Amino acid sequence: MARRARIAHAGRAVWATVSEDGTALALAGGGSVAADEAQWLPPVTPGASIYALGLNYADHNRELGFAAKQAKPLVFLKGGNALVGHGGTTPRPADANQMHPECELVAVIGRPARNVSEAEALDYVSGYTVANDYAIREYLENYYRPNARVKNRDATTALGPWIVDAADVPNPQALSLSTTVNGQEVQHGSTADMILSVAGLVEYLSGILTLMPGDLILTGTPHGVHFCAAGDEVVTEISGIGRLVNRLEAA
Template identity: 75%
Template sequence: MKRARIAHEGRALWVEVVEDGEVLRLPDGGSVKAADAVWLPPVTPGATIFALGLNYADHNKELGFQSKEPPLVFLKGPNTLSGHNGTTLRPTDANQMHPECELVAVIGKPARSVSVVRALDHVSGYTIACDYAVREYLENYYRPNARVKNRDGATPLGPWVMDAADIADPQALALRTTVNGKTVQDGSTADMVMSVAGLISYLSATMTLMPGDLILTGTPQGVYYCEAGDRIVCEIEGIGRLSNRLVGDKAA
């Protein structure tokens, strides 16, 4: 099952996605066409958002780093998120702004010091993130500062959450990013340095993961700089396609 979060008649609602993503079924039994929906990030308010850097072997090689564990972990604020079919501001001085397609694990039940073997039992579903980075703002690969990874609306999320039961193996999913139809990222979750289960075990050894918490698991190789007006689509096999458009300062 797919679950999305939309704005409808002044309220934020969780809805069921049916008919191959064309229709959104409301809690009261009514429906809205997906094309007419105002999509919100499919996240529970108050959730902790974990993000990973340098967690794909091919991307690490691309950047000149050796893959290693433990991974680079940082947190993101709630204002960084935006919904499917939304827009993201491209600052005028961001000549090296590029999209990063990421598998996102959604925690479904509390996890504290869980083993790798049992870790996926704590996942309720998966979604997609497009975690934009601005290379000019990067001070240190091991310290992603707020200007790079905590910009308002610079992490589109969605379009929906796919139930974990519908994803047989989160380490065998193809990821792809296109810019105006051109493929700029083409990878697989099999290339993760630390698996989804490994990340949950690692993070839960430090703090309790709670229902609704999100883990952005990193991105494969493919650094492509985008311009205002570009349409970016991040796609993950078995989950869906997340669309976003970059706009310039004056258009935001």
């Protein structure tokens, strides 16, 4: 399995290849770093656009009191400062008593895509990674227009640990997702339950704008709402992709 990670090394951000057993990172310019000693960065190309989906799982929509399927996809943009890498920490505001994690499959675009059909859309995806896109319900003003305090706060979207090549993920709609908080499972689902598949999302977005190499599409989250506290360890995991660890700290 080919996996690419981005880490901080010798004062700069570098890409590395993850060993088969996941214990070492081979640096692009030579040398290696032990995985448990690495400072993991979000595996994203600087300057890439980040598109996020809301209400893209029927079971989660019902959980929130919405119709199972929305008439149109709910898409919003995220800024780069919202991202934090594997093993990183996320600030929990003192008044965020309804802050909960959201496990999401992330598709990484590999080449320019414009007006791509669903049938050929996966040919434009170079790989996949995992996101934990926290939501803060107290700050939510409108589900259809998520405001910056909900979805664009610094370090509130954990991403990683690495990017798995698309060739190693033959069917992105057959993956299980789970979230644990301090070892207790609070969220479980399958990408088979997505309303718009990865291919459908590439088709939809590329019909509006040109997707560029490195762009990320966060594809939504299944049911399971669990409010977290400062000090909690949150693990979001997707079968065949990876296990992403994040910790909450008091802001």
